[in-house]
């Protein structure tokens with residue numbers, strides 16, 4: 001069992017191209033979230049308890065998509081391992097993969113599941129899986145590597161994707177993350193993948209953004225206002241200089257706030273569940 005000190009980024013064996021994602025680490029360590037996905041909301045209260053209920057419902061819903069023949073699963077982009085653990089508890093033979101050394105540390109500490117530290121597109125499987133699960137990790141994986149390596153990992157098996165895709169790009173930061181939906185469908189066809197089932201859960205997923213926005217308005221913005229107010233009173237010139245120095249970070253922060261607009265999200269993106277049959 002490691003200590004938190006051992007988990008620090010510097011002490012981890014970070015291979016070339018494998019980095020700790022600080023945003024995901026923040027969600028886990030500071031917000032205490034074990035699931036790093038949007039969840040499936042159903043009139044839940046807009047609170048941490050509501051988020052937990054929505055995330056648990058989301059995983060159950062994903063599992064309902066598994067064809068009966070499925071026994072072995074590769075949880076590709078496994079986050080903190082909550083889903084892998086749940087699958088294992090339901091009797092599936094699960095292995096997990098992520099390129100994030102911090103997540104590897106969490107698996108070693110908390111989970112009794114084989115973990116592969118790698119990007120999915122570079123992973124060389126030692127066995128064939130019945131199903132590959134990409135729960136909000138598809139957007140990080142380049143399309144060609146995603147389809148070609150799915151055939152190596154699970155020929156004749158299934159690929160279950162739950163993620164958002166861009167459908168109406170509008171030149172804002174909102175259009176920057178996620179694969180283009182039409183290109184994704186086309187690539188799937190080019191690689192011989194058959195789309196067996198599809199569901200649009202945008203409305204039930206986007207509620208997470210409303211929750212994040214309400215936390216931001218309630219806690220983060222007033223704290224920033226208070227800090228800048230007292231700093232401006234004491235060091236007006238220094239504040240001006242610091243704002244100039246941090247201008248890129250301020251722009252990034254403002255862009256990130258824009259990403260919490262659920263109505264904008266719904267205009268630009270669709271959150272989908274896609275079950276594919278993988279060719280042999």
Ligand SMILES: C[S@@+](CC[C@H](N)C(=O)[O-])C[C@H]1O[C@@H](n2cnc3c(N)ncnc32)[C@H](O)[C@@H]1O
Nearest residue numbers: 035036037077078079098100119120135137140
């Ligand atoms: C938003 S988190 C989702 C985590 C988890 N599946 C869940 O539903 O809570 C995205 C995950 O994808 C992983 N990831 C990022 N790039 C990847 C890649 N190229 N191949 C596989 N996983 C990747 C991240 O490290 C992280 O575990």
